[in-house]
Structure formats: structure tokens, C-alpha cells
Amino acid sequence: MTTGGAAPLRLKNRKDFVAAARGARRHARSFVLQARPRDDDEPPRFGLTVSKKTEPSAVRRNRIRRRLKEALRLGAALSGAPGHDYVLIARREALAAPFADLKQEIAAALASPLRERSRKPRPSHP
Secondary structure, three states: OOOOOOOOEEOOOHHHHHHHHOOEEEEOOOEEEEEEEOOOOOOOEEEEEOOOOOOOOHHHHHHHHHHHHHHHHOOHHHHOOOOEEEEEEEOOHHHHOOHHHHHHHHHHHHHOOOEOOOOOOOOOOO
């Protein structure tokens, strides 16, 4: 196992994951990044999602989760802004991507400005 920094703070409650889903998004080859600002200046918090739809095999899902978690721990999380929550939704490509590329991709996504989700206006009913 490689040595590195301490593990970043984690999102643990469903309500935090749902709130991040309503925030800004950034699409990358290996994941989708969702982010939302909080009302404090605490360190950023991170959540990971690897669904059965992404990868049916539990062994592969856990491997994807471990790779993303380790990439965050080894420094990619330092690019996160204080007072923000981030959720990484894994794609199958995260399993085969070279680890150095995965770390760089996460750091670049966290450092770049996120675009807010555009909301389509709802049709009004008479």
C-alpha cells in the first residue's frame, strides 16, 4: 500500500448526496462530479457512488470505489474548495484507467469551475 495524506472528509448522509445532485456537474471520462457549496469554510467533503448499473460485479464495483478513494487520499482532494460537498459518480472506465491519469482527472475536475445545471422551465398548466 502506498503512503500519503490523511483520508478526506466523507459524505455519509443520503440528504447530502441528494443535495449535491442538485448542484453543479462536471463530466469526465471516468466519473461525473457533482458539487454544491455549503454555508461554512470547513474542509471539502467527498462521497462516492458506484451503482450496479455501472458495474454489475460487486468485486469490480469495490475495486472502482477503492481506486477513486485512494486517488482522493493521495492528493486529488487538495484541489477541492473549502465549504463544498463533492460526489463522484463512477463510470466503468475508472476501472481500466491508469491510476496516475485517474488522479490527474479528479484533480483537474475539482480545480476547474463547475457549470450550474440548467433547469428547463416547467410548462404552466391553465
